[in-house]
Amino acid sequence: MAQMQKSMVAAFSARHGATVEASSNVSFPARVLALSTAFVSSRYYKSAAFERPFHFSILTLLLTGTALYLWSRFVLHQSTSYEPIRAANGYAGKHAPEGPNRLRRTLRLLLSTPLSSSSSLILVTCIVSRTILFWRVIRTIHCSWDGLQSFLPFAISAYDVLETRPTLLPRSGHDTSGRPSGGSLGLSLYTLVALAWGIATTDTLFLTERRTGTICPPGIPERLIPLAQLLMLLCDALMLIHVGRLRRGQEGKGNSWHTLGCLITSAAAVLAFLAFWSCFDRTNFRWNVFLTSVSVGDLVLDSVAVALALTAGIYLLGTVDAATVALMVTASAVFVHLQLRIFDGTLIKAWSNLWGLGTGLFVFLGVGALLQRARHTGNFASPGPDLPFYKNRFGAYSLLAFALVISQTLMLGPGRVHSDSIAKVIAKARGESDQWISGAMQSKNLNEAALEYTQRYGIPPPPNFDKWYEYAVSVNSPIIDDFAQIHTDLLPYWGISPALIRERTVHLLEHPLLSFGGLIIEGGKVEISPHIRGTHRWMMEVMQGMIEPFAQWLPDMQLAFNLDDECRVSVPFERLNAYRNTGLKARAHVASGVEFHGFSPSQTPPWPKEYLAPLDEEADKPKKDELWKKTSPWFQNWSKSPIFYEWISSACPPDAPVNSFHWWNRKAECPSCSAPHMTDSVVSNWTLSGDLCHQPDLAYLHGFLSSPSAMSATHTLFPVFSQSRMHNFADILYPNPWNFGDKVAYDDGKAIPWHQKMNSVYWRGASSDGFAAHGAWQTFLRARFVYMAEHLKSFFGTASLMSFVSDKHVAQTPSIHASDDTPVAVNVSFVGKFGRCDERDCIAEHTTFYGSPTAEPSPSLDFQEHWRHRHLIDLDGAAFSGRFLPFLKSASLPYRAALFRTWWEERVHPWRHFVPLDVRLSDIWTVVSYFGGKGGGDAEMIAKQGREWANKALRKEDMRAYMFRLLLEWGRLVDDRRDELGFVST
Structure with a gap:
């Protein structure tokens, strides 16, 4: 230093022989x-x-x-x-x-x-x-x-104008301010130019902002x-x-x-x-x-x-004068900002009209004018400093910089999304879907299915695979060969011993405060474990009904099901990789076997059963109370706290973007964060869009990540079965009881043909993303969507204000014009009172979406109302959305913006069965305008194929087939002799 x-x-x-303090050689520090x-x-x-x-x-x-x-x-x-x-x-x-x-x-x-x-x-x-x-x-x-900081030169010069008004002596007429003659006039002119430059800069920054809603x-x-x-x-x-x-x-x-x-x-x-x-x-x-x-x-x-x-x-x-120093700083920052906006296309949008182009030009030329004007204001320690950036040619430099940015914008900046871009994405996705579906059912008999299994996964099928095959064929399952999701989920557990898996399962069920429900499979019968919250017991009853038809073919086991919506297991990247590598070696050892056997009749040590003893409500009340207070040292409570940097980034590779930078600006999009899974500003890789490792900006744009309602999680690999999970978690996915139990179902009797459906976007729901505390709800996914819909013109420049929804409980939101000028109505609203929030946040949410703290909330409507609309939006809540499968069956067009993934993820395909959306929602109105207009044929086709596929591959029978196969694989994993277990076709 x-x-x-x-x-x-x-x-x-x-x-001039002056001291360092008075030096006029400021070129180097200026640079x-x-x-x-x-x-x-x-x-x-x-x-x-x-x-x-x-x-x-x-x-x-x-x-x-x-x-x-x-x-x-x-x-x-x-x-x-x-x-x-x-x-x-x-x-x-x-x-x-x-x-x-x-x-x-x-x-x-x-x-x-x-x-x-x-x-x-x-x-x-x-x-x-x-x-x-x-x-x-x-x-x-x-x-x-x-852009308010761009007014800093104006604020300083205005201060000088107010403070240094010339005072003329009565006789001599001299200015006692000590400034050169004409300095005050020059300073006033400088102030006006600085004000105009601040306005132009602020306007340009506003026009080039990509907002997240x-x-x-x-x-x-x-x-x-x-x-x-x-x-x-x-x-x-x-x-x-x-x-x-x-x-x-x-x-x-x-x-x-x-x-x-x-x-x-x-x-x-x-x-x-x-x-x-x-x-x-x-x-x-x-x-x-x-x-x-x-x-x-x-x-x-x-x-x-x-x-x-x-x-x-x-x-x-x-x-140098303070205003000039301030100008150096603000001008440098603005120029860098505009350089960054070249590649995301916002400059093209900002300069597409005369006003935007004019303000943009003044941003550059105004700097030259201010620096040239500053020379004549007399605000310097030494007269007439020889500063290179005060030369008259600085105006030319500014013009050259403007021309450079314009040329960069035209040559390097992306253009707008065109309808043919979406059509190309649809065509590519259709080809990938066709390939997957054809490969998912190649086998024509049991022997071919067993051989295909061995070739795909490198080990023989589990015992009783023939019983699973018989069931799958009997229910006409379209998926016989491709269950990669199960093998991906279970691979890390091959890296730990069966005894440890059993021990950790029992630990989960022994701690009811952790919110786990258990199923005990023994001797072909399925029992529900005790100590389950009454409000969640229905989940275990549904799962019991799902498993009982094939329980006779399963070995004895105990299963711990996550009763919370949120996923629970996030293992650090290096540790999870070690489990997977060990698991691959263990599977290779199984593949090298010569003779294979069925499931073992017992395990050593056996499954513990002490905790299964029921407790009497009265006699055992102290013991029961103590049991429900028992905490686990393996799980941490992060409810209502931001979890991204603790539970997401640690599960990503060390060189991943989330471990390289943090994007903290909640209101501005991060173009590089969404680029890996977007093509021409629409989602082209749905699987990658759920991977948070390249999306640090989502830390504040999803309720689960910024303020989960319930978050008791662990960094240890516990065998947790969850209904959904984010990409970075290690929970084991299973068919959810919400859909199997028909909590929300599609009524075929209320089906409406496509041509009779309204060309409108429809959504009703609750703000269930997370817990609203300290204003966290202001960035939740559902809240951002509803707010965008209610302020459509602010977020979508081509919005039409011609037609509105008529529901008196819904804020009047405008329609948008589709690509062929067909209006698409927008009918979106929260329903009911806001829960999961602190008092202040509840009032703020109610005021924001209903107009005032005392306004009557929008009432809940019949779920079957959805089928009257063509465009149905599905958004993450606290976890997965239970309404998506009914949407698929409705013959309306489902749009899905989600980070949570479920058991059917591999078999439901974007752009063929539904329309994928980025959770930033920057693409939603562009895509809706396409499918509501010129792409209406594609919309009807996707809606039809989604319905046909849901009725073929997402039935209750398909859920049961998936669960049957999952538990056969799990039964082998928890068996002490798993290296010797397998099915051999005859």
């Missing part, structure tokens, strides 16, 4: 400031540093304060002669007596800082206040206004976020003005570097004190103390970059 500072001193030497700003701006949304304002500010301030202190202590003392600031005790800083150790000397230097002066108090207050305000803005970034509710403090941003702007302006004055010696002479270093370090100490007290809250403690490696790396890297920018900016303020 000292060597770098010495180099900068040499580079900043004055050409450092611009490049540092550009670097930080390019990483702004992807850096974990900015989602932790207190950590980031404290570290940055400490680095900056240290740099300024070292500069004043070791560089300026050797290169300049000046009178240092004199401490209150009368000793000058340079000649102060040496203390017994370095700590005392440092404390003496800090105490010598004139903190009582107005400028010092203003600076420290502004630094601390800005950090607190930025922390609040970050927490509710979706309520912020983009996050909600800013009509309440406090959310609606005050723009005010917080304005206060931040005021703090920045005051800091620049007062630092500039201190550097130019307008408010006292002496070592300004030392003074600023002490002030900045003092501000860091105040922030550290405030941050300490926030750690007493459990959630805040996790956030503040347990930092990921990504967070630590980003904090260090960006703190160094910003500290470098601050140091360069402080140097410039000794010579």
Whole structure:
């Protein structure tokens, strides 16, 4: 650091023999400031540093304060002669007596800082206040206004205009402000240009923003976020003005570097004190103390970059006006932002009309005009500085930069989504679907099925495979050979011993507080384990009915079913990979066997049964109460807490995007995050779209990830059977009792032909994504969808305001014009009161979606109402959506936006049986407009094929066939002699 500072001193030497403080050679620090700003701006949304304002500010301030202190202590003392600031005790800083150790000397230097002066108090207050305000803005970034910082040059120049009005002496007519003649007029003109530039920049940033539909509710403090941003702007302006004055010696002479270093370090100490007290809250403690490696790396890297920018900016303020320094920073940031927007197509949209093109042009030319105009305002420490960026040719540079961005936009930026793009995706998906379906039923008899099994999975089929085959054929199952989902789910369990699997299963059932229900299969009979919550016992009763017809062919076993909606098992990537590798070796050992046997009659040790003893309601009440309070050391409660960085990123490869950067901006899309599974802005790889490892931006865009209602999870591989799971979890999928038990069913008697259905988008549901606390609901998937539908024109530029839904309980939402100008009505609303929320959030949700806190909520409607509409939307709730299978059977067109995956995932295909949507919802209205208009033929075809396939491959018989095969595989896994088990065809 000292060597770098010495180099900068040499580079900043004055050409007129002036001191370093008055040097006009500012080219190098200007470049450092611009490049540092550009670097930080390019990483702004992807850096974990900015989602932790207190950590980031404290570290940055400490680095900056240290740099300024070292500069004043070791560089300026050797290169300049000046009178240092004199401490209150009368000793000058340079000649102060040496203390017994370095700590005392440092404390003496800090105490010598004139903190009582107005400028010092203003600076420290502004630094601390800005950090607190930025922390609040970050927490509710979706309520912020983009581009307000571009008004910083205007704010500074307006301050100068108000403060430095010329005062003319009565006789001489001289201006006592000390400015050159005409300076006030030039400053006023500069202020007007700066205002116009701020407006143009803000408008351009708004037009190039890709929004996720996050909600800013009509309440406090959310609606005050723009005010917080304005206060931040005021703090920045005051800091620049007062630092500039201190550097130019307008408010006292002496070592300004030392003074600023002490002030900045003092501000860091105040922030550290405030941050300490926030750690007493459990959630805040996790956030503040347990930092990921990504967070630590980003904090260090960006703190160094910003500290470098601050140091360069402080140097410039000794010579260059504060407004010009502010312009350098904001212009660099805006240019980087526009560069990033080239590749996601938003610049094409923003500059597709004369207004957008004009404001975009002024963003570039305005910078040149402001820098050229600044030369004549007289706001500099030395007259007429020879600065390269004040040359008249800077306007030409700005025009050249604008032309460069335009050419990049036209050549490199993607175009709009065209109907033929969707048609190509449909054609490709159809080919892949045909291939899978034809390969899923190649076998014509039992021997071929056994041989196909061995060839596909490398081991012989499990015992009693012939019984499964007989059942599958008897119910005309279209899937005989392809059950890759089961083998993928069970592979890690081949990596642990059968005895350990049995032990962990019993552990789950011995702890009813964990919310597991058990089925005990013994001697061909199925019994329900005790200690199950009454509200969830129906699930086990349904599963008992599903299994009983084939239970006689199963070995004795105990099964632990997850009674919560949310998945439970997230094993760190390296550990899960080790299980899989061990599992592959174990399966290879089975494949090498010569002779195979049936299931063993017993296990050693046997399945424990002590916990199965029923407890009397009265006599055993103390024991029962104690049992329901018993906690497990293997499971952690993360309900109502963000889970992404603890439970998702740890299950991803070390080099995955989630372990490389954090996307914290809830309201702006991350184009690179969705690019791997999108083609021409529509989902082309449905399987990959559920993989969170390349989508760090979804940390805040899904209720389960940001605030789950119930989240008791483990990092240990427990044998948990769940109805659905996210890609990064290791739960074992099974056919859910919700659909098997007909909790929501399609009534064939109320079927409506396609041509009689309304060309409308329909959705009714509850806000069940997660628990709404601390405003978390504002980014939930379902809330974003309903909000987008109610504010359609804001999110979809071609929306028509011609027709509205007539339901009086539904907010009047406009129709959209399809690609052939056919209107598609939008009929979307929440129903009922909002639950799963804190009181404040319940009121906010009710006000946002129903109009006022006392408004009557929309009533629930008959589920069969869905079939009157062509376009049905299916969205994740707390987990999977139970309505999707009825949607498939209805002959309406199902659209699905989901991260949760279920047992039928491999057999239901996107673009053939349903329309996939990205959970960011950026594609929804484009796709709806296609299928509601020109693509109506494709829509009817997909709806018809989805219905036919659901009636063929998603029946209760198909669920039972899947469960039968799953439990045969599981029975082999938990058998001590599993290496010797298998079916041999005759």
